Amino acid sequence: MTVRPSPDDVELYRQMLRIRRFEEKVLSSFSSGIFYGTTHTYIGQEADAVGVLACREEGDIVVSNHRCHGHFLAYGGSMHALAAELMGRATGVTGGRGGSQHVQWEDFYANGILGGTIPLAVGMALAEKVQHSRRIVFAFMGDGTLGEGVVYESLNMASLWSVPILFVLENNRYAQTTPVQLHLAGEIADRFEAFSIPVAEADTVDVIEIHALANKSAASVRAGEGPRALVLHTYRYGPHSKGDDTRDPEEILRYKKRDPLPLQGDRLDPDLRQRVEKEVEAEVAEAFQRAQDDPLADPASLTSPLDIAP
Amino acid sequence: MNVLQALNGSLHACMAESEQVYFLGEDILEPYGGAFKVAQGLSTTYPGRVITTPVSEAGIVGLGVGMALRGLKAVVEIMFGDFIALAADQIINHAAKLRWVSGEKVRVPLVIRTPMGGGRGYGPTHSQTLEKHFLGVPGLRVLAVTALDDPGGVLKSAILEDDDPVLFIEHKLLYAKPVISLVESSEFSLQRSGERYPVYHLTIAGSPPPMLTITAYGYMAELARQAVQRLAFEHEIFADLVIPTQLSPFSLDPLLESLAKTGRLLTLEEGSHTHGWGAEVLAHAVETHGPRLQAKRLAARDMPIPASGPLEKSVIPDVEGVIRAAREMIS
Incomplete structure (x- = not known):
């Protein structure tokens, strides 16, 4: 595929950089004790969320998983509200109820149970279909999720009832610390094709390539042609959560040579690129500072509906 | 119907x-x-x-x-x-x-x-x-x-x-049981409280003050109803029967009110005995009425449900068991 810079290049880069800098800040701040719980960062996979969700239209639904920060930011979620959520602040996306992996805002739903979200996503797509809304569902999952049986029940029904859903399978090659060759038999694409769900597959971190593939698949879904799957082979640079990285450093370095950010950044005018980088750094610094200045979630809020405006 | x-x-x-x-x-x-x-x-x-x-x-x-x-x-x-x-x-x-x-x-x-x-x-x-x-x-x-x-x-x-x-x-x-309407029964007085999901409070019509409170839900409530009737007519033991529709979240005020009068609680359920619904009912009852409450739980035995008729019957509570337990509590 020939890739040319387009006016969207800056925005694609900016969105990926927002995720990268946010996640770097999360990892580097963890030891200072400002966060509750744990985290699962998206560093290295940014092109997936940004490339795919650039196809999103108003009202479309996004179903995400434990590694949801990148999806949430690419969806348009507030960086400040996400930082505040990690810090257990009243101003967090869910006011401190959900934390890092249970983020629900507008039409974005994330949950920390692998695979458990997939039938929900199919049910939402079915509901949109029978209500003739033209909305489609983007359902993200990882290679580890393919070990969960309910995923296959869901693929079967998605295909059987031809619901408007795009499954986005991000193969980052590890389920926590277990490499894909130790937890997965057969081919990933075959799993979808077994249910007659057409698959587009790419081993790339090029956001433009991913966007083009996603656009095509999303268009088919939107046209009422039934579910589609996008299998994206990627890599995460960070640990599964934090301090649980058992991978060979050489391997990580090898994948860092195909980093989605410089690949896209190099397509920009250097001055423009620098400006974007400065702006994103300022945005991240401001989001974290504001979140840290916000009040901690009040236990009294647990008994009343929250009024959250990220 | x-x-x-x-x-x-x-x-x-x-x-x-x-x-x-x-x-x-x-x-x-x-x-x-x-x-x-x-x-x-x-x-x-x-x-x-x-x-x-x-x-x-x-x-x-x-x-x-x-x-x-x-x-x-x-x-x-x-x-x-x-x-x-x-x-x-x-x-x-x-x-x-x-x-x-x-x-x-x-x-x-x-x-x-x-x-x-x-x-x-x-x-x-x-x-x-x-x-x-x-x-x-x-x-x-x-x-x-x-x-x-x-x-x-x-x-x-x-x-x-x-x-x-x-x-x-x-x-x-x-499924095959006829629906019993609130007004139909001449033997029972049946009261309904709660709004969306009622709690039923059943007593023998015109009976003396109750000596015992029985609580059960679902099909076991039907067995308890038969037991309450026979306890009254065959043994002169008069019981209140309190039947919740909503099991969780827990809400059983009519039961706690009945216990204030009887001081005796018999819970009946078809789930296995240990860690069951009755245990939670009993905990609420004791928290409200204190340790002087006399109580007993009837439930299925702590084992899987067998297929053979006589085996299955020996595991799941029945009317006779309710009557026996009630008589023991009163004696």
């Missing part, structure tokens, strides 16, 4: 009243109408909104959650209550959590109907009473219908009026 007809009529009424209601389940299409026939006639009357599904209990409950999140009212039938274990993740980690995690921004108006209980010789995986495992799950409502009053109305409230996920328990042996 029996309980089966009441529930079936209620499903028809709900689907007629709201186009948002969708019905999903295994083998529910005509002419079969579901393993216990509760779905009879639905697929021909509302073909677009009745969906027969693969054998995928977790999947279809999850789909129901997704549909509920997006403006529909999903009713999912799980063919046998035992199969609810397959959908536990969807119920506990998704349906019950979403409203709360979202900060009350989303609702999950989902009803999962399922027949529980033994008495038909189906053996260890088709006869269980598993609802106790779902009691006390925050965000989940667990209801159990009886043959009293208006079982169809309870189902209709759950489907059309309730914003929260409901696990709706139907006992297999109730």
Whole structure:
């Protein structure tokens, strides 16, 4: 595929950089004790969320998983509200109820149970279909999720009832610390094709390539042609959560040579690129500072509906 | 009208009243109408909104959650209550959590109907009473219908009026039981309290003050009713019977009021004895009335449900057992 810079290049880069800098800040701040719980960062996979969700239209639904920060930011979620959520602040996306992996805002739903979200996503797509809304569902999952049986029940029904859903399978090659060759038999694409769900597959971190593939698949879904799957082979640079990285450093370095950010950044005018980088750094610094200045979630809020405006 | 007809009529009424209601389940299409026939006639009357599904209990409950999140009212039938274990993740980690995690921004108006209980010789995986495992799950409502009053109305409230996920328990042996209306019985005085999901308070009409409070739900409430009658007429033991429709969240004020008069509590359930519903009832009773309360729990023995008739009968509580326990408490 020939890739040319387009006016969207800056925005694609900016969105990926927002995720990268946010996640770097999360990892580097963890030891200072400002966060509750744990985290699962998206560093290295940014092109997936940004490339795919650039196809999103108003009202479309996004179903995400434990590694949801990148999806949430690419969806348009507030960086400040996400930082505040990690810090257990009243101003967090869910006011401190959900934390890092249970983020629900507008039409974005994330949950920390692998695979458990997939039938929900199919049910939402079915509901949109029978209500003739033209909305489609983007359902993200990882290679580890393919070990969960309910995923296959869901693929079967998605295909059987031809619901408007795009499954986005991000193969980052590890389920926590277990490499894909130790937890997965057969081919990933075959799993979808077994249910007659057409698959587009790419081993790339090029956001433009991913966007083009996603656009095509999303268009088919939107046209009422039934579910589609996008299998994206990627890599995460960070640990599964934090301090649980058992991978060979050489391997990580090898994948860092195909980093989605410089690949896209190099397509920009250097001055423009620098400006974007400065702006994103300022945005991240401001989001974290504001979140840290916000009040901690009040236990009294647990008994009343929250009024959250990220 | 029996309980089966009441529930079936209620499903028809709900689907007629709201186009948002969708019905999903295994083998529910005509002419079969579901393993216990509760779905009879639905697929021909509302073909677009009745969906027969693969054998995928977790999947279809999850789909129901997704549909509920997006403006529909999903009713999912799980063919046998035992199969609810397959959908536990969807119920506990998704349906019950979403409203709360979202900060009350989303609702999950989902009803999962399922027949529980033994008495038909189906053996260890088709006869269980598993609802106790779902009691006390925050965000989940667990209801159990009886043959009293208006079982169809309870189902209709759950489907059309309730914003929260409901696990709706139907006992297999109730289906053929005639519905007993509040006004019909001359032997009992039957009072209803609570609004959407009633608590029934039953006494022998014109009896002396009660000596004992019995509480039970679902089909066991029917056994308890027979026991209360025989205790009065054969043994001159007068008992209050308190029957909740909603098991969880826990709410049993009429029971606690009755105990203030009797000081004796007998709980009856078909689930296995240890860590059961009765234990929770008893804990509330003791917290309210103190350690001088006299109490006993009757439940199924702590073992799987056998298939053979005599074996099954020896595991599940019966009317004789209730009478025996009540007499022991009074003597």
